[in-house]
Amino acid sequence: MRTPIFALIGGAIAAPAAAGTVTVTVPRLDVAEYHKPYVAIWLTPAGGGPARTIALWYETHKTGKDAGTKYLAELRAWWRQGGRSMTVPADGISGATRPPGQYSVKLPDNVKPGAYVLNVEAARETGGRELVTLPITVPAGTAHGAGKTELGAVTVSAR
Template identity: 35%
Template sequence: MYKYLAAALLWCCGTAVAQQQLEIQIELPKIETGTYHRPYVAVWIENEQQQPVRLIEAWLEKPDWIKDLRRFWRKLGRSEPELVDAKTGATKGPGSYKVRWDGKDEQGKAVAAGTYVVFVEAAREQGGRNLAKQAFKWDGSSVQIDIKASKELGKIQLSSVQGN
């Protein structure tokens, strides 16, 4: 009987961890300037060895300007154009946006517990460029991190949530 109870508990806990997601709330500030262009933004996850694990989203308009997202371009943009194209959405104006990482890699496999780094990079034509990065533990424990605002990126919040 205890064997079945232990198996049931492991199954339940394993399922809960597998359904955990990382919610990333990104604020794009309103920038007062004569000519305002919406920023290009890329959000992705890397492992401790600085290897890309998952591209979450890219908000781009013209492919010519993707190189302004310098780290993103070096890590994913130039080597994975099909992936970038598949994850690209329209640029967004000032406001607050939420994206989620389901804890899986590009092949759809759940990643191992460990330390990962979320990157949010923004660049604006006739504007500035900012790169925000934050390490976090991905092991089933709660994540709640605030990243301070910069000129092109407002406050960014990371929090663990239960997935669908």
């Protein structure tokens, strides 16, 4: 009996590299009543088109009707650009709110080359809301920005 032999033609098969990284800073605020912010991170084509949510941080641990999702509409720009039609939780996108600190989120591998606007929006109970937008070119673009209150430094690096 012959044993089949399998070979890779052309060497090893490599997984595609990540399209890049978004780094978001949730600042520490000195306020009497602090609540972790809801945060939405999404891309829109620079020339217009449908938004693509990359990350959504909200109170995922709550239970009951509209648990945790009730206040997603407070992320007003994201909500108007497609959030209202999104089914949550969304696998690989939804996550819990974050305490103050710096967080990295990978851009999806299948972002097509072109010009985009990265949007990062935060809204906090008994706090404010803030939207940071950064133009970015995929591949090989980098952009930096910062919020004034609810968001700190925001950086996007596309490969």
